[in-house]
Structure formats: C-alpha cells, structure tokens
Amino acid sequence: MQASDARDGAGPDDGAAIRETMNIVIVGHVDHGKSTLVGRLLADTGTLPKGKLESVKATCDRTGKVFEYAFLLDALEAEQDQGITIDAARVFFRTDRRDYIIIDAPGHIEFLKNMVTGAARAEAAILLIDAAEGVQENSRRHGYLLAMLGIRQVVVVVNKMDLVGYSRDAFVDIAQEYRRFLAEIDVTPQHIIPVSARAGELITGASAQMPWYDGPAVLEAIDAFEKQPARHDLPLRVPVQDVYKWGHRGDDRRIVAGRVESGRVRVGDEVLFSPSGKRSRIASIEGFNLPAPPQEVVAGRSTGVTLTEQLYVERGEIMSHVDHPPSVGSGLRVKLFWLGRKPMTRGRSYKLKLATAETAVSIAAIHRVLDASELGSSTGKDRVERHDVADLELHARKPVALDLAHEIEGTSRFVIVDGFDIAGGGIVSEVFDGPALGQAARDASALRRARLGHPATLVLIAGDPEAPELRDLGRALERRLLDGGHHAYAALGLSHGAARALLDAGLVIITIDDADAPALHAAAEELRDAALARVVVDGEPGPEDISIQTGAGAPPVEQLLVALAERGRLRS
Numbered sequence: 001m002q003a004s005d006a007r008d009g010a011g012p013d014d015g016a017a018i019r020e021t022m023n024i025v026i027v028g029h030v031d032h033g034k035s036t037l038v039g040r041l042l043a044d045t046g047t048l049p050k051g052k053l054e055s056v057k058a059t060c061d062r063t064g065k066v067f068e069y070a071f072l073l074d075a076l077e078a079e080q081d082q083g084i085t086i087d088a089a090r091v092f093f094r095t096d097r098r099d100y101i102i103i104d105a106p107g108h109i110e111f112l113k114n115m116v117t118g119a120a121r122a123e124a125a126i127l128l129i130d131a132a133e134g135v136q137e138n139s140r141r142h143g144y145l146l147a148m149l150g151i152r153q154v155v156v157v158v159n160k161m162d163l164v165g166y167s168r169d170a171f172v173d174i175a176q177e178y179r180r181f182l183a184e185i186d187v188t189p190q191h192i193i194p195v196s197a198r199a200g201e202l203i204t205g206a207s208a209q210m211p212w213y214d215g216p217a218v219l220e221a222i223d224a225f226e227k228q229p230a231r232h233d234l235p236l237r238v239p240v241q242d243v244y245k246w247g248h249r250g251d252d253r254r255i256v257a258g259r260v261e262s263g264r265v266r267v268g269d270e271v272l273f274s275p276s277g278k279r280s281r282i283a284s285i286e287g288f289n290l291p292a293p294p295q296e297v298v299a300g301r302s303t304g305v306t307l308t309e310q311l312y313v314e315r316g317e318i319m320s321h322v323d324h325p326p327s328v329g330s331g332l333r334v335k336l337f338w339l340g341r342k343p344m345t346r347g348r349s350y351k352l353k354l355a356t357a358e359t360a361v362s363i364a365a366i367h368r369v370l371d372a373s374e375l376g377s378s379t380g381k382d383r384v385e386r387h388d389v390a391d392l393e394l395h396a397r398k399p400v401a402l403d404l405a406h407e408i409e410g411t412s413r414f415v416i417v418d419g420f421d422i423a424g425g426g427i428v429s430e431v432f433d434g435p436a437l438g439q440a441a442r443d444a445s446a447l448r449r450a451r452l453g454h455p456a457t458l459v460l461i462a463g464d465p466e467a468p469e470l471r472d473l474g475r476a477l478e479r480r481l482l483d484g485g486h487h488a489y490a491a492l493g494l495s496h497g498a499a500r501a502l503l504d505a506g507l508v509i510i511t512i513d514d515a516d517a518p519a520l521h522a523a524a525e526e527l528r529d530a531a532l533a534r535v536v537v538d539g540e541p542g543p544e545d546i547s548i549q550t551g552a553g554a555p556p557v558e559q560l561l562v563a564l565a566e567r568g569r570l571r572s
C-alpha cells in the first residue's frame with residue numbers, strides 16, 4: 001500500500017477490505033526520544049521502503065556519524081517523491097490492524113492551535129518521558145494539554161530505560177508519580193510502558209532486558225486504542241447557519257440551513273432548537289439539484305430543512321433530536337489556551353465562537369493557570385498570558401448550546417476572538433445555567449459580577465449633597481440604571497466601610513460628595529472588580545472625570561449614561 005492512500009484520509013482501496021486509519025499524536029519533552037521511537041516503529045513494522053534502513057546506516061558509517069533512528073525520518077522527508085511515508089509533521093505507518101498517522105508535535109503551541117481550530121485531529125496520544133530525567137514540568141504540561149483537548153486515550157512511554165539499567169524500581173517510581181499527576185487531571189493512561197527506543201526494547205515485542213514487565217509493547221498498546229464512533233452514529237447536531245425565506249410571494253415557509261455535524265435526520269423527525277428550546281418536525285429536506293427531495297441527510301452534509309411549524313430560529317442555534325439535546329448555559333467552565341499577544345484579563349469582553357454561535361464572554365473566575373514561562377501551575381494568577389493554559393469560568397452574555405469536552409467534535413470546541421484575531425481556544429468541561437455558586441475556589445465577587453452582568457461602580461457626583469439638581473441627577477441615574485437591569489443604589493453620606501460592602505456586593509452606587517472623598521476612592525480601589533467614576537457637572541473636570549454640561553445637548557442623565565457605557569461600566 002502507498003502511504004498516500006492514508007494521507008488522503010479516504011482509506012486505501014486496493015481490492016482488500018477497507019482499512020481503518022487512526023491519528024495519534026506523540027508528545028514529550030525535547031530530546032526525550034520522540035523521533036527515535038517513531039523511527040523505530042517505522043523500521044520494526046516494515047513500513048520503510050526496502051533497503052532504506054541499510055542505506056541510512058551506510059551513509060552514517062561513511063560520514064563517521066553515529067546512526068540515529070531519527071535520521072530515518074529526515075531521510076524520508078528528503079525523498080518526498082518516492083511513495084514516501086512522511087511529511088513535515090506527520091508519519092504514516094501500518095500494522096496488521098490498521099493504518100496510522102503519527103503527528104510528531106514539536107511545538108505544542110502550533111499543534112494546539114491546529115487541534116482547536118480543527119486543522120489537525122488526534123484520537124489518541126503517546127506521552128513520552130525520559131527515564132533518566134523523570135517527570136518534568138513539561139511532562140505535566142503535556143498531560144494537561146491532552147486532557148484539555150479531550151484526548152482520553154493515552155499511553156505513557158517511559159523511554160531510555162537502558163540509561164537506568166532497565167531498573168524496575170526506577171520505572172515504578174516514575175510511573176507512580178506520573179499516574180498520580182494524571183489522575184488529578186482526570187486522565188487514566190491505558191498503559192505505562194518502559195522502553196528503550198534506541199535499543200528497540202518493548203517497541204514491537206517482549207523484552208529480555210525487562211522480564212519484570214508483563215504489559216503490552218508500544219505497538220500492541222496503540223493497536224488497542226479504540227476508534228471513535230463514526231459521526232453519523234452520534235446524536236444529531238446541526239448548527240444553524242442561516243434561515244432563508246422562501247422566495248415566493250405568499251409563501252412564508254422558511255428554510256433552516258446548516259451542516260450536519262453529527263448524526264442523521266429524517267423527514268418527520270421531531271427536532272429541538274437550542275438554546276431557544278423551540279420544537280417542531282421536519283416537513284421536508286431540500287435537495288438542491290436533486291431530482292427528488294431526500295428523506296434523510298447524514299453527518300458531513302450541508303442541508304436545508306423546512307419545519308411543520310413556522311418557528312423563528314436564529315443562526316447560532318443547534319438543531320438536535322428532542323431526546324438527545326446539547327447542553328445549554330451561560331456559565332461555562334472551560335479549559336483554554338491563550339495565544340493572544342495581549343493577556344486575557346478580567347473585566348474585558350471577548351468574542352466566543354462555537355459552531356455557528358457567537359457571543360460576548362468575560363472571565364467570571366480563574367481556577368488555575370498553567371504558566372508558560374515557569375511551567376508551573378498557579379492558582380493565584382488573575383490573568384492568562386500568551387501560551388498559558390487555563391482552567392476558567394467564563395460568563396457568556398447569552399446562553400450557548402454546546403457539547404461537553406469532545407463528545408461531538410464540531411460542537412464542543414470554541415475559539416476566542418480578540419479584535420480580529422483568534423486569541424485562544426479550548427473546550428467546555430461544565431455548563432451552568434448561570435454561573436453557579438458553591439464550588440471550591442470560586443471568586444465570589446467575580447461571580448456576582450458575572451451574574452449581575454455589570455461591574456461594581458461607585459458613581460461619585462462632585463458637589464453639594466443638598467443641591468437639588470445634583471440630587472435629581474442622582475435619582476434619575478438610579479432609576480435609569482434599575483430600568484436597564486442594573487443593581488443600582490443611590491445614597492448619601494457613605495462611609496468607607498459601607499461603600500466597600502456595597503461595591504463588594506456588586507452594586508452601582510451613586511452618591512454626592514463635595515470633598516475629594518478619599519475614603520470612597522479607597523473603597524473602590526481595594527476591590528479588584530470595582531471602579532470609581534467621578535462626575536463633574538458644569539465644572540472643571542480632572543483628566544479622569546466624567547464631565548456633564550447641563551446647558552447644551554442631551555439631558556445630564558443621558559450624558560452620564562453614555563459616559564458610563566463608554567467606560568464599560570454598564571450592561572450591554
């Protein structure tokens with residue numbers, strides 16, 4: 001078989017039964033032996049072209065280099081045109097069971113980006129650890145990344161066992177330590193295998209050097225990975241792309257268009273749209289350019305359907321069957337990696353895109369950040385920097401329909417857009433109706449803020465608390481904010497303690513004070529999510545102040561609302 005068959009993803013068709021292809025990613029710290037292991041797998045599975053191994057060895061002899069299995073990959077890459085089994089990041093090989101594409105992930109960031117945007121996909125992973133160096137922060141990072149990507153089939157390979165004298169104790173120590181760590185992040189490795197990739201121990205068969213090990217060799221372990229179910233066997237998901245009105249006059253039917261991500265749908269099926277919760281039945285499936293309209297459409301196809309009821313559904317909803325709906329919520333616990341040049345911070349709004357849905361999100365709580373520079377996990381960070389991996393809670397401005405952590409490819413992944421760029425991406429591990437309370441390590445004031453939908457703000461109108469026009473302005477603002485769904489409270493004579501408590505409770509407080517009110521400034525400054533907005537009416541504003549002119553233009557309360565909105569202090 002030519003490797004290019006597998007590359008097409010169509011499956012080889014050389015008269016034999018159709019063979020399965022599986023994508024596996026191999027990750028590990030630099031120099032821990034990924035390429036050597038892959039070279040070994042190529043050589044020992046007979047995937048290499050005839051004479052290749054010998055010729056690479058001969059070249060090494062001639063040039064006085066010590067032969068490395070990794071050279072096989074370079075040699076193959078240099079000969080792309082000869083039915084070759086490798087390109088820059090992917091290596092193809094086959095076993096009796098099936099064909100494999102191994103993704104050697106040199107830079108995990110690029111790989112992650114590709115995984116999350118859907119450009120690359122892996123169904124299983126090999127995680128490599130150097131026996132002599134043991135578990136490194138990077139080994140943890142990689143484990144965490146795999147968990148984040150929802151790759152649950154993992155085999156851990158402890159390589160370079162020759163360097164520790166094939167010692168059982170050395171292996172057990174590493175295996176135990178790593179298994180404990182993986183358990184913390186909900187990853188259960190199917191096997192932990194001691195090997196020497198260089199010496200070929202436990203790659204394709206039993207090892208005389210490690211008689212104490214009675215598990216499978218690497219090849220058996222990966223042949224035991226299970227294929228993900230075919231997409232048309234999964235629950236129905238059709239993210240709504242668009243809703244078209246039928247062109248004819250008097251015909252108010254609408255066509256709901258979208259791509260069937262998974263499952264299958266038939267005429268007559270009862271369907272549910274999420275998050276709206278609207279239900280109807282499929283009246284017809286439109287067959288564009290087909291002689292007769294189809295009765296069924298399956299995963300992978302774009303389609304348009306009409307419904308028996310005239311529902312108003314929107315782009316971004318997901319059509320499913322009634323008995324297997326997606327999850328819906330606006331509180332999203334996510335695992336996310338960040339690529340943005342600017343860090344992801346609290347108090348800023350980002351665009352989340354999931355399938356065809358788009359909504360504004362902000363950080364409601366930061367549970368854990370895996371730091372890119374220190375490669376350590378930190379719970380105290382209050383921002384997510386470039387290349388960090390984070391466990392966050394996001395608040396979405398409107399409920400989103402989705403599937404949890406890779407249950408279904410196209411509806412379980414999201415990307416975050418900051419400005420015009422994809423700045424991050426990840427998967428959703430939990431969904432709440434609203435940001436739920438009561439979980440450990442929640443940042444309560446951030447949650448309140450998320451639930452209220454606006455930040456805590458102290459609106460300090462500068463001037464005499466007895467002045468009727470200022471009191472009117474304060475009252476008018478309170479009223480307008482309440483009408484707009486804000487938790488607003490107008491009060492005079494606030495102490496530092498009272499202001500602090502009200503701000504911590506997430507309110508917009510409106511007060512009037514003619515002094516500089518340092519106690520109030522301090523109250524706002526002490527709380528991370530709160531801010532003070534000082535308002536000067538017909539006076540001389542400082543650079544930070546909101547300036548209101550009563551003589552001209554919009555009424556003062558309107559001017560004030562605009563200024564607060566501009567500062568991001570209002571619900572939007």
Ligand code: GTP
Binds near residue numbers: 035161196199
């Ligand atoms: P990068 O691609 O740079 O991240 O490295 P890698 O993980 O692909 O490692 P590679 O396979 O290039 O191996 C790095 C070095 O480790 C080479 O010198 C290998 O010969 C050596 N090595 C790999 N496997 C073994 C092993 O089982 N035992 C010993 N002693 N050395 C090994």
Ligand code: MG
Binds near residue numbers: 034035036070
């Ligand atoms: Mg390598």
